[in-house]
Amino acid sequence: MGDYPLGVSRPPLGVRDLPEPEQVFGVPRLGPWQVVKFAIGPSLIALGISIGSGEWLLGPQAVGQFGFVGVGWVILVSAVLQTFYNVECARTVMATGEAPVVAWGRVPPGVWLWVPLSVFVVIFAFIAGGWAASAGQGVYALVHGEPPPAGAEEPRLWAIALLVLVFLLTASARRISRTLELANWVMVGSILVALLIVDLLVVPWEIWWEGIRGLVTPAAPPAGITATQLGGLAGFTALVSGLNWYVMGHYRDKGYGMGYHTGFISGLRGGGGGLRDVGVTFPDDDLNRGRWRRWYRLLLLDMWGVFFVGAMLGMLLPTILMAYAVQLAGERPTAANVPTFVAAALDESYGRGAFYVALAVGVLILFSTQLGIFEGMVRVATDAAHATSPRLRRLVEGDPRRFYYPFMLTLLVVIAVVLHLALPVNLVQWSANMSNLGALIYPFLLMYLNSRLPRPARPRPWHYVLLVANVLFFGFFFVNFVADLVGDPLVTF
Structure with a gap:
């Protein structure tokens, strides 16, 4: 049917x-x-990352130290x-079948700037491994x-074991995206249900009200909080702000819109190959036009009905639990103890049972983040290399798995080394603020x-206004x- 420049x-x-x-x-x-069973999916992978470092670490840490008002609206x-x-x-992705890291190469000055820069920014943002x-x-x-104990080696070994x-998990998959979806159905569902039950049982209603009120009350940030802390919270609330695109390639693998015609990355149990290097x-x-409207409605349902609602619950439920834990403990969390602060309180x-439930929820939260981020870094590099390097495609004989798995192992080794360099929450704050660069x-x-997509797929004018608001x-x-x-912050509170 021709070509579309x-x-x-x-x-x-x-x-x-x-x-x-x-x-x-x-x-x-x-x-x-059928919509729930088959069409919902990429939002769950994004939500598995979302209910993680921001929701279990940075959000609770900020609320535990400064309260809800002035933090919640951010x-x-x-x-x-x-x-x-x-x-x-x-x-x-839906209109072209190309993963975002590949599509960026179409923007002037071209592929040799945006594609390698984008791979570098994603890996640089997450290589610190605070989530792990x-x-x-x-x-x-x-x-x-x-x-x-402070400086213990064994937690780092557990982090590497989870990598x-x-x-x-990815090696055992037929279609990697589908395996991630199913894993996140289980983990995200278990996390939200467990948090809801625990919060309903132990958190006083006045803290529930404070949490909800804090979300919708515009107020100046509380005295003592830094803009860097707020920036980390903003960057890792929901997903990873300007770098969210690195997860959206799963819509291609799910078959949304033109992704159906461009293929997916299969696991070792899949058939391999079948991934086009140029979109459609x-x-x-x-x-x-009629079919586009149907796909767009499914996208809105997946993002606003699942991702947004889940992300708000995923931030509210852990933060009110943290606020209650601060009351119980009579002290505030520090960067060193925030991953286990709630469980200890x-x-x-409430005894050892509550301790282990809180720890198990925390491990699920942080592992779902680890799963999505680690796989996402590998996916971005694989998509970029496969789409832009004919030489690599010849070398791997058109099978992106031959790049995907060796690169994943290499990245695993690098992260294992970096894990030894800083406190986990400090590493997470670094990643979150780097995400804001995007x-x-x-x-x-x-x-x-x-603005250059086929006319039915183009955004409305007010969409551009909201993109500028992101900037x-x-x-x-x-x-x-x-x-x-490099010196003094521009803003202090």
Whole structure:
């Protein structure tokens, strides 16, 4: 059906009809149950990362130290802006079948700037491994019945063991994205149900009310909190602010829109191959306009109905539990003890059963984050290399798994070394503020690409306004983080 030129330095997109959702998911009719069973998915992978470092570490730490008012509204604004940004990233994926890291190569000046830079930024943001180190602390406490002593080696070994578990999970998969979805159905569901039950049983209603009120009350940040701490909270509320795009490639692997025509990365049990190096888009006609609207409604349901709601619950439930733990303990958490602070406080008042439940929830939260981040770094590098290097495609004989798994093992070794360099929560704050750097770059790339998509897929004018709001909100925190790093912060409270 011809070609569709988009941007610079990448081949034109192919042109084919959008598939019907029923065709992609293999069902005769897409009713409510089929939507839940088959169409919901990429949001769960994003939510598994989301309910993690921000929600279990940075959010509770900030609330535990400074209270809800003045902190909560940052959480709400961040979650709204990020969910909208996710939709715009997924729009590109659905309309072209290309993962975002590949699509960035179509933006001037071209592929040799944006693709390697994007891989570098994602790996640089997450290579510190704070998410893995914190999970290792939780496993240590679960095994030994007490938080680890300062500087202990064993939590790091547990963190490395969990990285190996991620490798084994992906290696055992037929389709890696589907395995991640199923794992997150179990983990995210268990996390939210367990947190809800524990909070209903032990957290006083006045703390519930304070938490909810804090989310919707605009107020000046509390005295004593730094903009770097707020920036870490903003960056890791919901997902990873400007770098959220690195997870949105799962919509391609799920088969959303034109992703159905471009393939996916399979596990070692899958068939391999089948991943196109150039995307495909659709013609602007009545048939495809109708199909696009159906896919877009599914995307909005997946993002706003699952991701946004889950992210808000995932921040509210742990933070009110932390606020109650601070009351019980009579002290505030520190960067060193925040991964096990709640469990230790519940142990004092409710016994060992509560201690182990809190620890198990914390380990699940942090492992779901570890799973998504570690696999995501490998996925971004694999997609970039496969799409932009004909030489690599020849070397791996068109099978991206031959790059994916060796790279994952290499990254595992590097993170194992980096884990020994700093406190877990300090590493997480570094990653979160580096994520805000992405907000100064990628909304502009999205504006360029999405304004050039086939007409039915283009955003409305107010969408661009909200993308600029992402730049201003998260960009402020990154600029302040850099100023704080090299001298004095621009803003103190």
